[in-house]
Amino acid sequence: MGLVSSTLQAVGLFLVTNIDDIIVLSLFFARGAGQRGTTTRIVAGQYLGFGGILLASVAVTLGAGFFLPDGAIPYFGLIPLLLGGYAAWQVWRNGDQDDDTLADKPVSALTVAAVTFANGGDNIGVYVPVFLAVGTSTLVAYCVVFLALVAVLVLAARFVATRKPIAEVLERWEHILFPLVLIALGLVILIEGGAFGL
Structure with missing residues (x-):
């Protein structure tokens, strides 16, 4: 397999498996709008989370599947489900003041990493x-291409989140969309993976 062919296949595979991350990352950018270091934390979190996905994939490929049995993957859906539930509880608890209160809390790289990794079971x-x-x-070429494309994915999400009409919608509804998307993502991962016999 030639280098160009491998690169194109890696790009296609990455796009197919990660295009949905643009929505989640856009919501993270909306949540961290106006805060210093938001982009850096999101980039770091996305690399941490995707690095975990890549490491798990390579480990299973090389025969270390006992570290991550197939039956465990669907339960990663609990991570975004719990994070979304917590965010929803914060909105409910703070009522009309949710924008002011939640806006003071910076986006965490570890939260981005956890959501990215949980969304990576597929x-x-x-x-x-x-x-x-x-x-x-x-395999090494695929990994290099994937890691380069993580930055492109984050930049695409930032671009989407900062377009004026989208930014206005996200600014107005982010506090509701963020928990809803995380809860839905968690439920989809759990149900599609057959966790808890679903």
Whole structure:
């Protein structure tokens, strides 16, 4: 498999498995609007979370599957579900003051990482068979391309979140959309993965 062909396949695979992250990342950008260091924390969190996904995928590919059994992956849905539940509780508790109170809390790189990793169960399921089918040099090329595209993904989400009409909608509704999206994401991961016999 040639370098150009491998690169194009890696780009396609990354886009198919990560395009949904633009919505979640856009909400993180909306939540951190006007706060210093938001972009840095989101980039760091996205790299941490995606690095975990990539590490788990490579570990399973290389035969270390006992570290992350397939049956455990759907339970990662509990992470965004709990984070979304907490955010919803904060909105409910603070009532009309939610914008002022929550706006003072910066976006956490660890929260972004946790949501990214939890949303990556399907990525692991897709990456492992692909990684098993290619040689070591192609696997390394895939990883390099994926890591380069994480920055592009974050920039795309930032671009979307800062477009005036979208930014206005996100600014007005972010405090409701953020918990709803996380709760929905958690439920989808749990249900599609068959966690708790669902």
